[in-house]
Amino acid sequence: MLRGNKVALRARHADDIPILHADLHDDVVNASRAAVGPWRPIPVGSEHSQFVVDEKKEQNVHFSVVSLDSDELVGTATLWGIDTHSRSAHVGLGLLSTARGKGYGTDVVAVLCHYGFAQRGLNRLQIETLADNAAMLRAAERNGFTREGVTRSSAWVMGEFVDEVLFGLLVDEWKAASDN
Template sequence: MLRGEKVLLRARREEDVPVLHADLYEDVAMRSRADGRAWRPIPANSPASPFAPGPPSDDAAIFSVVRLADDTLAGEALLWGIDTHNRQAHVGLSLRRAMRGGGLGTDAVRVLCHYAFRVRGLHRLQLETLADNTAMTGAAERVGFRREGTLRRNSWVDGEFLDEAVFGLLAEEWAG
């Protein structure tokens, strides 16, 4: 387990799945903004649920985010596309609607950076988010990520193409 000031990142548990699936997947509008893949109906108890625990993987590290103040499941955080040759990965985060706005996202990104740079020895992290996602862009910037560009009309969301912001952070830039 990895502890921050406000969150704990731990391995996914079976009891996390129905909560995460209901709050982060069944909310079609939110899921469409958080994932580049098209939403499709998947039951929470299906092995195809994006929240179903799976075996450890070399190219992803998937965590449940727990709010330390009351031990409440807050969402999920992950490093994905881990490239051990180039020592880089992508950062992902989704918080349940009721858990947003209290600094948990910034703390979770900070803890993921610690894991990536200190535990995994990675050199670079990249974070992509919709350009209008001020919560995630703010969290990225507070942790030290730099905006590296905009992918114009890159994401199909609810019937329109939206811009995607790309952020990067190098190990030597991270203040840890």
């Protein structure tokens, strides 16, 4: 288990899946904003649920996020698209509706950075988020990510195109910030 100040990242348990699915997938608007591709109805027990971990896919590492105060499930975190040649990966997370606005997102990003840089030996982490996702923008900036650009009208979300913001963090930047 990986620990931050507010959260711990642990392996996904089978009983996490129905909770994550009900709150994060069945909320069509939230799921549409978080996923690449259109929302589609998937039953909670389906092997196609995004919350079922396929351990054979080594380029993705999935965690369940729990609160350190209560040990309750508060969301999901992922290091995805791990490129072992270029030593880079993408950061992703989803918080249950009851867990938003409590600073968990910032802490999840910090723990994923530590995992990616200290445990996996990566050189670069990247975050892509919708331009109006204020919480993820703050989490990226608070963890030292640099805003590298905007891809205009690049995401089709609920009937309209939305801009995405690209952030990057290099291991040397992360180490320098960690030393302070």
